[in-house]
Amino acid sequence: xxxGRIISTEESxxxxxxxxxxxxxxxxxxxxxxxxEDKAVPQDKYVxxxxxxxxxxxxxxxxxxxxxxxxxxxxxxxxWDFVALSLCDRYRVIAxxxxxxxxxxxxxxxxxxxxxxxxxxxxIVGELGLSQFKLMGLSMGGRNSFTYTANxxxxxxxxxxxxxxxxxxxxxSNNIRSFVTQEDELDSVEDFVNRVLKFNPRRAAEQVRGSLxxxxxxxxxxxxxxxxxxxxxxxxxxxxxxxxMTKRLWGYIESLQCPTMVVRGxxxxxxxxxxxxxxxxxxxxxxxxxxxxxxxxxMGDNPSGFLAAVNGFFAEL
Numbered sequence: 001x002x003x004g005r006i007i008s009t010e011e012s013x014x015x016x017x018x019x020x021x022x023x024x025x026x027x028x029x030x031x032x033x034x035x036x037e038d039k040a041v042p043q044d045k046y047v048x049x050x051x052x053x054x055x056x057x058x059x060x061x062x063x064x065x066x067x068x069x070x071x072x073x074x075x076x077x078x079x080w081d082f083v084a085l086s087l088c089d090r091y092r093v094i095a096x097x098x099x100x101x102x103x104x105x106x107x108x109x110x111x112x113x114x115x116x117x118x119x120x121x122x123x124i125v126g127e128l129g130l131s132q133f134k135l136m137g138l139s140m141g142g143r144n145s146f147t148y149t150a151n152x153x154x155x156x157x158x159x160x161x162x163x164x165x166x167x168x169x170x171x172x173s174n175n176i177r178s179f180v181t182q183e184d185e186l187d188s189v190e191d192f193v194n195r196v197l198k199f200n201p202r203r204a205a206e207q208v209r210g211s212l213x214x215x216x217x218x219x220x221x222x223x224x225x226x227x228x229x230x231x232x233x234x235x236x237x238x239x240x241x242x243x244x245m246t247k248r249l250w251g252y253i254e255s256l257q258c259p260t261m262v263v264r265g266x267x268x269x270x271x272x273x274x275x276x277x278x279x280x281x282x283x284x285x286x287x288x289x290x291x292x293x294x295x296x297x298x299m300g301d302n303p304s305g306f307l308a309a310v311n312g313f314f315a316e317l
Contacts, residue, residue, distance in 0.1 A: 025081055028207065033304035034082045037089040044103075049123035055103035056124075057095040060088030066133035067091040070121075070141025072297070074180055074228050076102035078214040079138070082303040083310070091134070096124065098141065100229035102214070110231050114249070118148040125155060134314070136160040139270065139296065143249065146260075150252035158317055159260040160310060163268050163296050165275045166249035172270030172296060175199070180233040185223045192216060192224060202294075202301045211300070253282055260286045261313045265294035265301060287313070 026039050042057040057077045067087060069080040077095035084093045097104040099120055100112060107116075121144065125133070135156050137145030142164025149156040179199050186192055189212060196208045216224050231237065260283050264276040273290075280288035289309040294301035 025085065025210075028210070029082055029085055029303075032082065034086050034307065035304075036085045040085055040088045042084065042088075042093075042095075047124055047127050049127045050120045052099060052105040052107070052120070054099070054105070054120070054124060055097040057084065057093075059084045059093035059095070060091055062092050064088075064090060064092040066130050067093050068121075068125075068130070068133055068135050069093065069095040070098060070135070070137035070145050071095070071101065072139030072141055073176070074101070074215075074226070074232065075138075076214050076227070078102075078211065079297075079300060083136075083299050083307065086303075086307050087310075094128070094130075096121075098144065100232055102227060106229040106231075110229075112229075112232065114143055114147040114245070117144045118151055121145075121148040122152060125152075131155060132157045134158045134160075136162065136310070137164065138162040138299065139164050146256060147249070147252050149258065149260075150255045153255075153257045156258050158314070159256065159258055160263060160313065161260065161279070162263045162306075163265050163271050163298050165262075165271050165279055166253060167246050167275060168270050169272050169275075172268070175269060181235045184230070184233060185219065185221075185225045187223060189213065189216060189224055200295065200297065200301075207300070250282070253279055254284075256283050256286070258285065259313075259317055261309070262286060262288045263298055263306065263309055264288070264290050265296055265298040266290050266292045267295045268298075270296040289313075 029036055040059055042059045045056055045058050047054050047056065055077070069077070069084065071077055071079045077097045080095045084095055087093055098117060100106045133156065135145045135149060139162070142161040145159060146161050149159050182195070189209065192212050193205055193209050196212065197203065197205060215227050217227050218224050226233070262276055262279050262283070264271050264273065276288055280286050291298050291302050291305045291309060294305065299306040
């Protein structure tokens, strides 16, 4: 059962991962070589599941085959805007704000483990009446996607794991930790834009600005801060390095049954090529694709290259 209101998003409001001041999503998509059929406009929707309220964007005809998209750590559903725009002529695309992120509820007990988040996905899938859907996730969302799929093999028709795995490179994890634990209240959106550009110089300022407008909120003081749960950027929070969890995650990888594509950014500092190769070898029905000119945030760094890989994989199915 859907809960909460359904809001239609106007085309002029699509200041997204792709767009920025004076540049619409559609113009930005064309500039980045992203193919799309129509100027699709998503709907903002909410669903109550697993004791929490989740926000998601729904793109395309509801009668189309379903495709769920899971964003990475400290991101929002809008990180998939290029991909959703391109695929929504063929799929009912559901881009979810996971717990603690975007416009979804924060975990009241601070629980953001993969097992708990896969329970979120299972509950949302049940509430939305999805079955035999395709699932795609980046980074944290990629980990959550293969955790869910391993525990619900009858539900997922095909899986795309984007720059995610059972273990991360220390350098990449340290870079992310250093980024998210910085001072989290700044004077302006532009201050955050400049910070992100230092962290990921592959992006244009307009693209970064468009993305951040969906991941920032203004405080009563006039300063700006991140939308996602403050506990996730605490210096005391452990990020990776748990041998028992790593062992469990490799177990999930080995138990995957559906066709699965592992996607790695050519310049990723998070997932080592050796890890991606091992995932490919240990997934019974898996394949591996490297997207050129992309770091960890593959579908934002090189959306046309990423979509070429995804479309090829789906066509083979």
